[in-house]
Amino acid sequence: MKNAGRTIGKTFVSAQQVAERAGVSRSAVSRTFTDGASVSPTTRKRVLEAAEALGYHVNHLARGLIRDSSNIVSLIVADINTPYQAKMIEALTRRLQAANKIAMVINTSGQNANVEAALRQTLHYRADATIVLSGQPAASLIETCLNNGQHVILVNRDDPVPGPETIVVTNRTAARQAFDMLFRAGCRDLAVVASAVGSASLAAREKAFALAAEEAGVNVNVIRFGPTAYASGAEAARAVLSKSDRPDGVFCVTDLLACGFMDVARNEFGLTIPEEICVVGFDDIEQASWSSYDLTTFRQPVDQIADHVVGLIDHHPHLHTVQAPTRFSAEPVWRKSVRPR
Amino acid sequence: MKNAGRTIGKTFVSAQQVAERAGVSRSAVSRTFTDGASVSPTTRKRVLEAAEALGYHVNHLARGLIRDSSNIVSLIVADINTPYQAKMIEALTRRLQAANKIAMVINTSGQNANVEAALRQTLHYRADATIVLSGQPAASLIETCLNNGQHVILVNRDDPVPGPETIVVTNRTAARQAFDMLFRAGCRDLAVVASAVGSASLAAREKAFALAAEEAGVNVNVIRFGPTAYASGAEAARAVLSKSDRPDGVFCVTDLLACGFMDVARNEFGLTIPEEICVVGFDDIEQASWSSYDLTTFRQPVDQIADHVVGLIDHHPHLHTVQAPTRFSAEPVWRKSVRPR
DNA sequence: CAAACCATTGCACAGCTGTGCAATGCGCAA
DNA sequence: TTGCGCATTGCACAGCTGTGCAATGGTTTG
Numbered sequence: 091m092k093n094a095g096r097t098i099g100k101t102f103v104s105a106q107q108v109a110e111r112a113g114v115s116r117s118a119v120s121r122t123f124t125d126g127a128s129v130s131p132t133t134r135k136r137v138l139e140a141a142e143a144l145g146y147h148v149n150h151l152a153r154g155l156i157r158d159s160s161n162i163v164s165l166i167v168a169d170i171n172t173p174y175q176a177k178m179i180e181a182l183t184r185r186l187q188a189a190n191k192i193a194m195v196i197n198t199s200g201q202n203a204n205v206e207a208a209l210r211q212t213l214h215y216r217a218d219a220t221i222v223l224s225g226q227p228a229a230s231l232i233e234t235c236l237n238n239g240q241h242v243i244l245v246n247r248d249d250p251v252p253g254p255e256t257i258v259v260t261n262r263t264a265a266r267q268a269f270d271m272l273f274r275a276g277c278r279d280l281a282v283v284a285s286a287v288g289s290a291s292l293a294a295r296e297k298a299f300a301l302a303a304e305e306a307g308v309n310v311n312v313i314r315f316g317p318t319a320y321a322s323g324a325e326a327a328r329a330v331l332s333k334s335d336r337p338d339g340v341f342c343v344t345d346l347l348a349c350g351f352m353d354v355a356r357n358e359f360g361l362t363i364p365e366e367i368c369v370v371g372f373d374d375i376e377q378a379s380w381s382s383y384d385l386t387t388f389r390q391p392v393d394q395i396a397d398h399v400v401g402l403i404d405h406h407p408h409l410h411t412v413q414a415p416t417r418f419s420a421e422p423v424w425r426k427s428v429r430p431r
Numbered sequence: 432m433k434n435a436g437r438t439i440g441k442t443f444v445s446a447q448q449v450a451e452r453a454g455v456s457r458s459a460v461s462r463t464f465t466d467g468a469s470v471s472p473t474t475r476k477r478v479l480e481a482a483e484a485l486g487y488h489v490n491h492l493a494r495g496l497i498r499d500s501s502n503i504v505s506l507i508v509a510d511i512n513t514p515y516q517a518k519m520i521e522a523l524t525r526r527l528q529a530a531n532k533i534a535m536v537i538n539t540s541g542q543n544a545n546v547e548a549a550l551r552q553t554l555h556y557r558a559d560a561t562i563v564l565s566g567q568p569a570a571s572l573i574e575t576c577l578n579n580g581q582h583v584i585l586v587n588r589d590d591p592v593p594g595p596e597t598i599v600v601t602n603r604t605a606a607r608q609a610f611d612m613l614f615r616a617g618c619r620d621l622a623v624v625a626s627a628v629g630s631a632s633l634a635a636r637e638k639a640f641a642l643a644a645e646e647a648g649v650n651v652n653v654i655r656f657g658p659t660a661y662a663s664g665a666e667a668a669r670a671v672l673s674k675s676d677r678p679d680g681v682f683c684v685t686d687l688l689a690c691g692f693m694d695v696a697r698n699e700f701g702l703t704i705p706e707e708i709c710v711v712g713f714d715d716i717e718q719a720s721w722s723s724y725d726l727t728t729f730r731q732p733v734d735q736i737a738d739h740v741v742g743l744i745d746h747h748p749h750l751h752t753v754q755a756p757t758r759f760s761a762e763p764v765w766r767k768s769v770r771p772r
Numbered sequence: 773c774a775a776a777c778c779a780t781t782g783c784a785c786a787g788c789t790g791t792g793c794a795a796t797g798c799g800c801a802a
Numbered sequence: 803t804t805g806c807g808c809a810t811t812g813c814a815c816a817g818c819t820g821t822g823c824a825a826t827g828g829t830t831t832g
Contacts, residue, residue: 102557102579104788115812120790127791130810145575147554151492151501152788155817160492170524171717176517183511183538192552195536197524211533213488216443234486238443320721353722376512380661381694382723445818456782461820468821471780493818496787 103146112140123148154216163403164194164212166205167223169318172346173375174390178223178245181396189400191218198224206231213238219403221245222254224289243399248290255402256415257395261291264388264420265298268341268370271386271422273306275368275429277339280310283326283351284343285318292318295343295372311337318343323350331359338367345371345378348385352427368428372420379425386428388420444487453481464489495557504744505535505553507546508564510659513687514716515731519564519586522737530741532559539565547572554579560744562586563595565630584740589631596743597756598736602632605729605761606639609682609711612727612763614647616709616770618680621651624667624692625684626659633659636684636713652678659684664691672700679708686712686719689726693768709769713761720766727769729761 105119112119114133121127122137129137140146154160163186169175183193194215196208205222209231212220219241232253235242242254248261272280280303284296296312303310313330316322323342327350330336342348348371355361355369363369371378371387378385395418446460453460455474462468463478470478481487495501504527510516524534535558537549546563550572553561560582573594576583583595589602613621621644625637637653644651654671657663664683668691671677683689689712696702696710704710712719712728719726736759 102788106788116789117791117812118810120788121811124790128810133811145578147551147579149496149557149788150555151495151557152817153790154492155490155496155788155819156790157817170521171514171517173512173514173517176512176514179520179536180511180538180540183536184540187538192556193536193538195520195524195534197521197528197534199521199525210488214491215533216490216492237486238488320717324722349721357722376661377718380690381665381698443818447818457819458782458821459780461818462781465820469780474780490818493787494820496789496818497820498787 102149103144104149105146108137108140108144108146111144112136119146159218160216161191162194162215162217163191163219163221164196164208164215164217165221165223166196166198166208166212168198169224170195170197170199172318173377174345174373175223177375177392178396181392182221182399185396185400189403191400191403209235213240219243221399222247241403243402245395245399246289246291248294253413255413257398258291258415258417259390259395260417260419261294262298264372264422265295265341266302267422268372268388269299269302269306269308271370271428272339272341272368273308274431275339275364277337277368278308279335279337279339280308281330281337281340282310282312282343283323283330283340283347284312284314285316285322285347286314287317288314288343292343295341299341318346320346320350323347324354325350327351327354328358331355331361336367339370340367341370343372345373345375345385345387347371348387348427349377349383352383352385363427364429370428374423378423384426386425387423389423390420391418394418443490444485445490446487449478449481449485449487452485453477460487500559501557502532503535503556503558504532504560504562505537505549505556505558506562506564507537507539507549507553509539510565511536511538511540513659514718515686515714516564518716518733519737522733523562523740526737526741530744532741532744550576554581560584562740563588582744584743586736586740587630587632589635594754596754598739599632599756599758600731600736601758601760602635603639605713605763606636606682607643608763609713609729610640610643610647610649612711612769613680613682613709614649615772616680616705618678618709619649620676620678620680621649622671622678622681623651623653623684624664624671624681624688625653625655626657626663626688627655628658629655629684633684636682640682659687661687661691664688665695666691668692668695669699672696672702677708680711681708682711684713686714686716686726686728688712689728689768690718690724693724693726704768705770711769715764719764725767727766728764730764731761732759735759 105116109116109119118133119137121129122134165182167175186193196211198205198208221243223245232242236253244254244256247256248258282296282299284292300310300312313326315325342351348369352363352369355367361367371385374387374389378387446457450457450460459470459474460478462470463475508516527534537552539546539549562584564586573583577594585595585597588597589599623637623640625633641651641653654667656666683692689710693704693710696708702708712726715728715730719728
């Protein structure tokens, strides 16, 4: 089964075979592919030639077994085909690769959204870190991860848990700003469109907007429908616009909801935006800039977040202490779905 | 450093430690976590209890070292934040997990779109298979993969290469059908909107449509701009609609291009769709069904493709022979962007 | 009661790599 | 020339698991 000269069709080449072909010890091969190891230029060259000829590639499974780091980072994410999550995955994978790491993607959109099984997978493969982009992992699982030295990073969760690092966007500030936008545009009858299964981040936006409106003495109506998707925004629009006292300003906690809302408002109720009704979204997904929508919204600094997350991976945190969440500010993006003052 | 009783803070638990706590041999621990191995119910229970107490998880790196299979499948993809690719990734990751495999995502959107480095990564981690969703890997790299027993599956590439299995959509048939749609709607001055950097699949759609039009003696204009994105479709619309003899029917080789085209046609040129100009897209991304577009298009059977791809992984192909590509038919989805007959 | 069979279990090896330690050899200075 | 320092190299072990093989003990059958 084992032959040193040539691959026999469909088996991987090992360092031993490269060493025999190059006439050196296996250590020399290992050192050739290890940064900072001591190899003479002569043997290095011979090893590289033999490796190239045989098609050798270092086995990262075995390397990860020895070293403390496997260079695997796992991303736990639901709703991958959502524009916002897709953008986040793109940004993260790109930066991880630039840092010589590789991303494992674990999809928790299944029937029971089992983040637990996903976290187990990440432990199975000894991932250096786990980035949770959505879902609510049980605290017990997180503790297991921490006990095993796992590095857990939560993105967009507004409820700080002991141990993992948390990264959030300034949801409340932005939501108050959204109210200001609509109020200054003259809107006095407001609505918030959210989803029925929203995360803590989305709930925070909804609550903060409603609170700001109440403080200013402005009427505000909260509508929640289905999942956080286009169809839910459309359904919300049908529910709220068919009534006699329809709102003149709407804050959708997600751009996707806003797109659905705008389409129904225009195409089913014949309303013009922003003249008859103003709309503000959140996330700044690509579709928000399409000219059918031209949606005024808040930009999530996806690139900055990704930079920060990847920078966090190699730095080991203090265990079992509540880290203060790192906050990134969501900046307003002015377009045409809100009347100018 | 090594202590059998309890994790000392931040190191992983090994089977040895579980064995000592349960009072059995390490083999018993291994067999408890191996399907079909022979363990008595008594020891199995004791092992499971000890594993639970210590937080043990099988090290899949070491397991992959022994077995011929690592259960890792790598997805090589550019433009992850494109709706079509995101949908494909979602479908694939979901099915891979159902088959007890895990997905590594390699992003080749970087400056030089180096699929080669990506393929090397997949070799490093001994992936069971590599699914290439975009990009043009060099034939030499593919040969290296095949020599190492790698299973390469190409999706949406119309140029068959020796060795890897290929999965394509019936681009040509669908493109001819698109011409029929527009012709029967009375369009006699046609255009194809494509991108300047399109893949072979996109080129096939473009060519087949143009050919069908020529065969029918209908004038057709081919426009290519930038990357395959919304902005390119918009730019194409500005270029083609500002001329005096503007087309009355357009086939966009991608829904994203179609969205950009429609927005400019309506919002910048004041045209009505489908009365003044008919538009047909391709892919059936989610946005095509949004009521601002209501785009007549062709549905890529993403779920079927994903099923087939995942089913292909465990079945070893014949090497170095040109496999006939598996074809899936793209079915038309009738909406409102084409006039009824 | 004896023999045959079967399930279970432990030992030891394999799978591939990184690295400490000692040995080797070479160059340079005294 | 001799001694010292230094770069290089090979040996051997560690890291964690799966599994063939032999041994053990219990159960069933004649």
